[in-house]
Every structure is written in C-alpha cells, then in structure tokens.
Amino acid sequence: MRLFRLFCVLLVGLLPVALSAATSARHDAAALSARLITAEAGVGPEAGSVSAGLVVTMQDGWKTYWRSPGEVGLPPELDWSQSRNVAAAELLFPAPTRFTAFEIENFGYGGEVTFPIRITLAEPGAPALLHARARLLVCKDICIPEDFDLTLPLPAATGIDAGAAGILADALARVPLEGAASGVTVEGAHLDDHSLTLALRREAGFAAPDIFPELGEAIFGKPRLLTDRGGTRIWAEVPLLYTPEEVPPLSLTVTDGRFAATLAAPLDGTAPPPPAARRGLWAMALIAVLGGLILNVMPCVLPVLSIKLASAVQSAAKGRARVRSGFLWAAFGVLVFFWALAAVTWGLQSMGHAVGWGLQFQSPVFLTTMIAILVVFAANLFGLFEVQLPAAWQTRMASAGGSGHLGDFATGAFAAVLATPCSAPFLGTAVAFALSGGARDIAVIFTALGLGLALPYLAVAAFPGVVAVLPKPGRWMLVLKTVMGGLLALTAAWLFFVLAGVAGLASAGVTALLMAAIVAALALRRLPGRALAVGVLALVAIALPALRSPAPLAAAQVATRWQVFDEAAIPAHVAAGRVVFVDVTADWCLTCKANKALVLDRDPVAETLASEGIVAMQADWTRPDPEISAYLERFNRYGIPFNAVYGPGAPDGVPLPELLSEKAVYDALDKAGG
Numbered sequence: 001m002r003l004f005r006l007f008c009v010l011l012v013g014l015l016p017v018a019l020s021a022a023t024s025a026r027h028d029a030a031a032l033s034a035r036l037i038t039a040e041a042g043v044g045p046e047a048g049s050v051s052a053g054l055v056v057t058m059q060d061g062w063k064t065y066w067r068s069p070g071e072v073g074l075p076p077e078l079d080w081s082q083s084r085n086v087a088a089a090e091l092l093f094p095a096p097t098r099f100t101a102f103e104i105e106n107f108g109y110g111g112e113v114t115f116p117i118r119i120t121l122a123e124p125g126a127p128a129l130l131h132a133r134a135r136l137l138v139c140k141d142i143c144i145p146e147d148f149d150l151t152l153p154l155p156a157a158t159g160i161d162a163g164a165a166g167i168l169a170d171a172l173a174r175v176p177l178e179g180a181a182s183g184v185t186v187e188g189a190h191l192d193d194h195s196l197t198l199a200l201r202r203e204a205g206f207a208a209p210d211i212f213p214e215l216g217e218a219i220f221g222k223p224r225l226l227t228d229r230g231g232t233r234i235w236a237e238v239p240l241l242y243t244p245e246e247v248p249p250l251s252l253t254v255t256d257g258r259f260a261a262t263l264a265a266p267l268d269g270t271a272p273p274p275p276a277a278r279r280g281l282w283a284m285a286l287i288a289v290l291g292g293l294i295l296n297v298m299p300c301v302l303p304v305l306s307i308k309l310a311s312a313v314q315s316a317a318k319g320r321a322r323v324r325s326g327f328l329w330a331a332f333g334v335l336v337f338f339w340a341l342a343a344v345t346w347g348l349q350s351m352g353h354a355v356g357w358g359l360q361f362q363s364p365v366f367l368t369t370m371i372a373i374l375v376v377f378a379a380n381l382f383g384l385f386e387v388q389l390p391a392a393w394q395t396r397m398a399s400a401g402g403s404g405h406l407g408d409f410a411t412g413a414f415a416a417v418l419a420t421p422c423s424a425p426f427l428g429t430a431v432a433f434a435l436s437g438g439a440r441d442i443a444v445i446f447t448a449l450g451l452g453l454a455l456p457y458l459a460v461a462a463f464p465g466v467v468a469v470l471p472k473p474g475r476w477m478l479v480l481k482t483v484m485g486g487l488l489a490l491t492a493a494w495l496f497f498v499l500a501g502v503a504g505l506a507s508a509g510v511t512a513l514l515m516a517a518i519v520a521a522l523a524l525r526r527l528p529g530r531a532l533a534v535g536v537l538a539l540v541a542i543a544l545p546a547l548r549s550p551a552p553l554a555a556a557q558v559a560t561r562w563q564v565f566d567e568a569a570i571p572a573h574v575a576a577g578r579v580v581f582v583d584v585t586a587d588w589c590l591t592c593k594a595n596k597a598l599v600l601d602r603d604p605v606a607e608t609l610a611s612e613g614i615v616a617m618q619a620d621w622t623r624p625d626p627e628i629s630a631y632l633e634r635f636n637r638y639g640i641p642f643n644a645v646y647g648p649g650a651p652d653g654v655p656l657p658e659l660l661s662e663k664a665v666y667d668a669l670d671k672a673g674g
Contacts, residue, residue: 003331009013010427011658012315019496021555022037022038022039022040022041022042022154022164023036023037023038023152023164023532024036024037024130024150024151024152025150025151027148027149027150029148029228030058030059030144031058031059031062031138031140031144032056032058032059032062032064032136032138032146033056033057034054034055034056034057034136034146034148034150035054035055035132036052036053036054036055036130036132036151036152036483037052037053037152037161037164037167038050038051038052038053038119038130038152038154038161038164039051039052039116039160039161039164039165039168039170040154040158040159040160040341041152041157041159041160041161042123042127042155042156042157042158042159042160042536043085043121043126043127043128043154043156043157044125044156044157044158045125045156045158045296046124046125047121047124047125047282048119048120048121048124048637049118049119049121050119050121050128050130050154051116051117051118051119051165051168052089052117052118052119052130052152052168053114053115053116053117053167053168053171054076054078054091054114054115054117054132054134054150055113055167056109056113056114056115056136057111057112057136058109058111058112058113059553061110061139061140061157062110062139062140063099063106063108063109063110063138063139063140063179064108064109064113064136064137064139065106065107065108065109065136065137066075066096066107066108066109066309067093067214068107068212068214069106069107069108070104070105070107070108070135070219070220071104071105071106071219071221071241071404072106072107073106073108073137073139073143074105074137074145075407076091076115076134076136077134077135077136078091078117078132078133078134078135079107079132079133079134079135079181079556080130080131080132080133081132081133081619082133082470083129083130083131083132084127084128084129085121085122085123085126085127085128085129086118086119086120086122086129087121087122088120089117089118089119089120090117090118090120091115091116091117092115092116092117092118092175092587093115093175093362094113094114094115094116094171094174094175094239094260095174095175095176095253095255095260096097096109096110096212096253096255097109097110097255097567097630098110098210098212098222098630099200099626099627099630100626100630105221105222105296106112106139106499107212107477108329109568110568110570110627111567111569112438112568112569113171113173113568114167114168114170114627116168116171116172116175123512125156125395126156127153127155127156128153128154129151129152129153129154130150130151130153131144131149131150131151132149132150132151133147133149134146134147134148134149134150135147143502146267152170154224155264156286161232161597162490167541170543170571170572170575173258173349174258174260174571175260176253176255176260176261176262177261177262178259178261178262178263179263179477180265182206182262183202183203183261184201184202184254184262184263185200185201185202186198186200186252186262186263186264186265187199187200187201187233187272188268188270188271188272189250189252189265189266189267189268190267190268190269190270190271190272191215191240191247191250191267192205192240192271193240194239194240194242195237195238195239195240196220196236196237196238196240196250197235197236197237197238197254197271198211198213198234198235198236198237198238198265198272199234199235199236199273200233200236200252200254200273201232201233201234202256203232203234204232205231205232206227206231206232206234207231207256207257207259207632207635207652208258208633208635208636208652209234209254209255209256209571210223210225210254210255210256210634211223211225211234211236211238211252211253211254211255212252212253212255213238213250213251213252213265214251214252214253214255215246215247215248215251216244216246216247216248217242218240218242218243218244218247219240219241219242220234220238220239220240220241221238221239221241222237222238222239223236223237223238223239223381224238225238227413234254235274236271247267249264249266250264250265250266250267251263251265252264252265256652257496257651257653258651258652259652259654263667267529267631276476277645281433281440281441281444281445282429282444284429284433284445285430285444285445285447285448286432286448287426287429287430287451288331288426288430288445288446288448288463289448289449289451289452289455290426290436290452291426291429291430291449291452292427292429292448292449292450292452292453292454292455293452293453293455294426294452295419295427295449295452295453296419296455296456297330303335320361320464320465321464321597323460323461323464324461324464325405325461326373326405326408326509327408327457327460327461327464327649328456328457328458328461329405329408329409329412330409330411330412330415330457331410331412331454331457331461332409332412333409333410333412333413333414333415333416334412334413334414334416334450334453334454334457335412335447335450335451335454336409337413337416337417337450338413338416338446338447338449338450339443339446339447339450341420341446342446343446344440345434345442345446346442347433348442352609360417360420361420361498361502361586361588362502362508362586362588362621362622362624363502363625364499364503365505365542365543366497366503366663367457367460367495367499367502368499368511368541368542368543368544370418370495370542371492371495371496371499371511371515372472372515372518372538372542373414374489374491374492375470375489375492375515375518375519376488376518376522377485377487377488378486378488378492379485379519379522379523380485381481381482381484381485381488382481382482382485383481384519384522384523390621397604412457413456415453416450416453418491420541427449427639427658428450429637430445430449431445431449431638432636432637432638434446441493465659482573484660485515492515496511496512497587498587498588498622499511501586501587501622501623502587502622502623507544510544511541511544514537514538514540514541514544515541517537518534518538518541521533521534521537522534543579544556550557561610561616562583562601562616562617562618563615563616563617563618564617564618565582565584565617565618565619565628566617567627567631570617570646571651573615573646574646574647574648576653577613577643577648578613578614578615578647578671579613579615579646579669579673580614580616580617580645580646580647580672581609581612581614581615581616581643581644581645581665581669582617582618582619582627582642582643582644582645582646582653583600583616583618583619583643584618584621584631584632584640584641584642584643585589585618585619585620585640586620586621586622586640587622587639588622588638589621589640589641591640591641591658591659592619592640592641594659595641595643595659595660597658597663599662599665600660600665601604605662605664605665605666608665608666608669614669619631621640632638635653635655636649637655641658641660642656642658643655643656643660643665645665645668645669645671645672646672647671647673647674648666648672648673648674649671649672649673649674650671650672650674654668654671654672654673656668
C-alpha cells in the first residue's frame, strides 16, 4: 500500500509530461455514471503494474456502499476475467460515511467517489486490455442493482494523464492508513451478546471521530462515542444487531474528517473503561444553566414575552402569596417540559434515531398544534371570546385555593416549547455534552437548561413584591391585552411560514382556512355545539399534515451566491485552493435568521462570501435530513445555527460560534485560507 501511494505521488510529480486522457467510455444510467481511468497513458517498457480507478458519479440523493455496507446493501463487485494481460486487480476503498436508508444505518458514498485499483500485469511491458464487469447497488427511495461493462485498452506507450493522476492521488489519500503507520492504537476491544466496546488512542487527537467495525457477517448499529478530556482517547459502545455463528478477527476503521485508519483489534475478555471526562458533568450543568438563562433574551423572546407579561399582569392584584405560587407553578411547567424532552431524547437516542435541539419544529403535527393554541390564545386576548369554567368548578377550585395554577403551569410549559427554536451561547456546548453521553447526562443537563430558562420566574417568586411596580388596573390593561394578542398572532404567522416549508404551501393554506373557521366559531357565542365544532376543526387541522405527503422540496437557494450544500464536493474545492463557507439553517431557527440579518447578509461579509475563490454552501434543515444530522454530529453539534469554514489551511473545517460576528467570520476565513 505504501509503495502504491508513493508511486501515485510520483506520477503527479511527472504531470508536465502528461499525454491525452486514459479513460474508458462512460456508462450512463438514471442513478449514476461510471468510467475507468488510469494514471498512465499506456504500458511503459518493463512496467509491471498500472494505477487505475473506477470513478462513479451519482445523481442527487443516490448512495452506493462500502466493502462492509451496514445493515443492508451490497459492496461493489468487479469481474476482470475478460481482461488481457491482467494477473490481479485489487480494489481499494476510500473511507466511508454513515448514512440512513429506509431508517437503517448504512456505510458508503454519495456524490462522486473514486475507487483506486491496483493492477498487476501478467506480462510486464506488454499492452493490456482492462475489461471490468461491474455490479453496484445504488439506493435512494428504492434500490437498483447497476450492472455494466467498462473497457479501457492500454497500448505500449509512456506518459502520464495529468487529470487521472490527480484524481487517483486524491482518492488514495482517502483510503485509510493501515496499522501503526496511522498513529492510532487499540487499547481494548470487547464483544458480548449485545455490543462491542472499544477504546482507541491517537496522540494527535480526535475532533469528530466515527468508527466502522468489521466482523465478518456481524451487523452493528450506530456507536455511542465518548472522548477524554485531552481528546486523545475515544471510547465507543457499538450495538450488535446480528452475531455470526463464527467470530472472525475484528477490523476497525476510524475516521476523523479527512483522516482515516484501519486497524486489527484483538478481542479482550473485559470491556475497556469509559474515559473520565464525565466527571465534568456538574461543571457542564452550570454552563447549561447559563445557556438556559441567556435563552430568555434570544430572538425567540418575542413569542414568550407576551406570556410572561400576561403572568405578571394577572398576578399583580392577587397578593404576594398568589404571585409567588403562580410563578413557582410556571417554573415547574418549564421544568416538566424539559424533563419530558429529556425522556423523549433518551428514548429516540436508544433506538438509534438522530436527535437534536429544536427538531420538533420539523414535525407538521407539532407545528399545527402550536398554531391552533396560539390562534385561540390571540383570539381570546383580542376579546373575540372568553373561556369560562362551569360555576361549580370555579367554586370548588376557589375553595381549594388552587384557582389558576393549571394555567400558570401551562404558561411555563408553553413558553419553554416556544423558546426551543433558538440556540444561544453555551447552549450548544451543553446539549452536545448531553447527547454524547448517557441517560444521566441527558437528565442533568436538560434539567439545568430548564432551571436557566425558569430563573426569571423563580426570581419573581423569590421577590413577589416586584410586581407592585405595575400600574393599577385600568384601561391600559385593554391596550396591553391587544398588544399581547398581536405578538401571539405574529408568532402564529411565523409558524405558518415554517409549516409551509415543512409540509408544503397547500397544507399551510388549508390549515389557515381551518384556523379562520375556528376563530369564527369561537366568536359566534350562540352557535349550537360550539365546543364540539371547534374541537373537530382543531383535530382536522392537526391531523391534516400527517395525512398529506409534503410537497417536494424545491431546489431552492435563498440568494444567487449560495450553492446547495454538498459535503462530497468540499474536498475538491479545497484541493483547488478555494475556501468553502457552510451555513446550516432552517425556517424555524430564529437565531439563524438573526445571524443572516446582522452578519451574513450585510456588507462587507456578504460581499466577501460572493467573491471569487469562496464557495458559499447552504444546508436547509427545515425538514428532517439524515445527511445534515450526520454532518452536524461529526462536529459534535446537535442543533443550529451551525457554520463551518473549509480551506487549504483547514481541510477538516473550522466551526464558528452559534452567534456570528463579523470578526469571527473573517478570522475563520483567514485561517481556512492559510
């Protein structure tokens, strides 16, 4: 392998003597195109080998598989039996990426991939004919086996094909290093009936590692990775989904950006211990409290502000004890929401699903439910109707001293729900820590986030006298109610915009009509069966997006300077000396929109991103996208906004903070540009 790499590097060094292209006719199909290439224009005198490659270019969304495909899939197969003067052909595999097909974990490639091939000639120096009978399985919404023939004659000639040699050199750089040459050592590997437990060390450190075990026909799920404090040791627990009858030697491929290595890993009788990094849990909990507190002043404060004002106004005239209990119940509502979110997150993570911050806003059912609640609240504040409990219920609650506490609780929970589309400083760090750990980490960090968000409520509960500064009840309260209703209506309008991106414009339009019918029904106080009519309309509105298939995504770009995100194309841009700026955004991410309004869409940053030599890519995460989820997870990020800059000086990418600044963008561009 080392000699083969060195040979290809020497070929690239001989580019000035390049001849015409050494490539086969291209095979074109609906899902892919493919061709054979060789670095040499022919077989030189006494040459005993040829550097070849299979170049496969897949259409958008299509994938093909690695040598170990994962839970489903088949690796590429090449039959050379019809070739002439070929003694052997070794197919090499670049490092794979992890992707999801049919909700199943798989390993392979998208976009364009080149498989290097080491050809050994039967008769050195003699002309040869490369004839490959190829079989590849490619998958998108369906899987298609592609069978085709590629033929490339190699006459007796000297010279190097410049383009092919460059492609092969880049492909070989992606083939994992082997053994001790990689700088990675295996500290332990243990297999039981349920999982494979590993520990690896690399003195150069790990940034965003991934592990792909190979154990014969064994099938593994998505690993849980922990990194030690120094970042030099990773511990992994990989679910074992299928155990073969015979256990062959274990091989591990570890990737970290453009770095990849394959190592043999002897199995031990005991599992290696996890790193001690989790001792920082309580320090990270303090960071989470700070992140939750800052969340109160993020752009998402608009929909929450009216709820907090309503709580203060309604409690002002009820005495200190009532103010204190009301705000404590509101804080409890915030915490209960975060506990529920932690439980759901841990459950989804245990089942191998991608999880992240604010992903509920990718659900059309959740969005429609929130719109219905906001529309009803806004209509109530505008005075279109008034909800009153039966007199017997009111008397019973008043005598129990609990009147209104259910509303206080709901106020806190609702405020927490609407705050989650925002990301804030410290929030991403805390969430990443939680999601890379276990159940205890998730529980502690999410509780700390809830405490941070609830701190304003707890502060008022501790000092209830602060509400005395509010004016005495009067006409100003009617004006305030109208203003608060307007804020909630604006929030509902924003969620309609998000729903249009998630479920399609038609679903959002029908939902708007149903919401208008709900408001009309509530305003008609003498309408027979009004409560039943409103309930039916709300159920239809909430269920409709789940019953309809979302409209296909448009191949949209928010501005002419942005390209659609293509992770596979980034290394080629970097190799050509260009800088790539990646922006992961979504319609529901208010912090993303603040970053655009304040930094990315303003000069001089906007002018810089549109300049020659810089490629601006945008990934739209409005709808669920496993590729974007996997991309974020490789940076140990589970929420957005996320921005990264790649270039010759930073081929693995420089991540930026959640809140962008002009200085942060230019510092990253300078570092990536080298």
